[in-house]
Amino acid sequence: MIDMSTSEAITRSNIHSHTTFSDGRNTAEEMVQAALSLGFHTIGFSEHGPADYDDVAMPAEQMGNYRAEILRLREKYAGRIHILLGLEHDWLSPAAPDGLDYAIESVHYVQKDGQLWSVDWTREKQEDAIRELYGGDPYALCRDYFRTVCASIESTNADILGHIELVMKFNEARDLFDDADPWYLGPALECAEFAAHSGRLIEVNTGAIAKGYRTQPYPGAAMLRRIAECSGRIIFTSDCHNSDYLNCAFGEVTQLARACGFKSAWEYRRSEAVEYKL
C-alpha cells in the first residue's frame, strides 16, 4: 500500500550516514543538527562495521560507544527527529550485532586468487587490480564484482543493499571500460534483476556525486531501469561523510528514478520502511 499522505516526493530522510566514529567528517550530533536544519523527519547512522582488513572501518571496541552516542541523541532529540541506529556491513566482515534498527550490506572488497582488491579506494588500485589480477581485462574485473554483489545478496539478511555498481566510481569518463558494452551491461543487468528479486531495499546512493566522482548515483540509469522493470524497491541515500551533503542531489535522483520507471520509493519513518509515491 503506497502512502499517499505526503505530497512531497523528495525524501526528507537519510539512513546512510558516517561520522567521526569511522571516516565521516562530522560528529553524529552535528549530523543531527544538519538534518534538523533541512527539515528531515529521520536520520539513520550506518558506520562501517568492524572489519580488520579495512582501515576506515570502526574499531570493534568503539561499537559500544557508537551505540551509546546514537541512543543518547535519540533521547535528546525525541519529538523533533527520528534517529536510527544502523550499520554498514561489509559482506566479508563478521556478522552485524543484534539490536540495530537496520543494516546496509555493501561490497567494498572482492576476493580474487586469495587476494582482496578494494573496489572504491583509489583509481590506481583499481587499475592495478585490472592489470595484475585480471590480465588487463576490465570486463573480467567488472564481472567478478557483480558476481560478488550477487553472492553478498544471497548470503545477507540486511534490510538494504548498499551502492550496487560501486565499480563505476572511477569511471565517470568511461576511460577504464565502457559501461554500455554488453560485456559490462550483461552482468550489471543480471545483478540488477537479482537485487530486485531479493525483495530487499536497493539504495540509490548519491555519495560519489557529493565527492565529485560521479554525476549519476549508484546504481546508474541502466541498472535502475532494469530494477524498475523487475518491481524492485528503492531508497534514496547520500552515503553522507560530510553534513553539507546530507541531501545531496536528492531532487535530481528522484527525477532520474521517475524517468527510469519508478512510481514509488521507500523511506524510513521511525524504525520502519514506508512506501511513498514519487
Ligand SMILES: [Zn+2]
Ligand atoms: Zn560503502
Ligand SMILES: [Zn+2]
Ligand atoms: Zn557508506
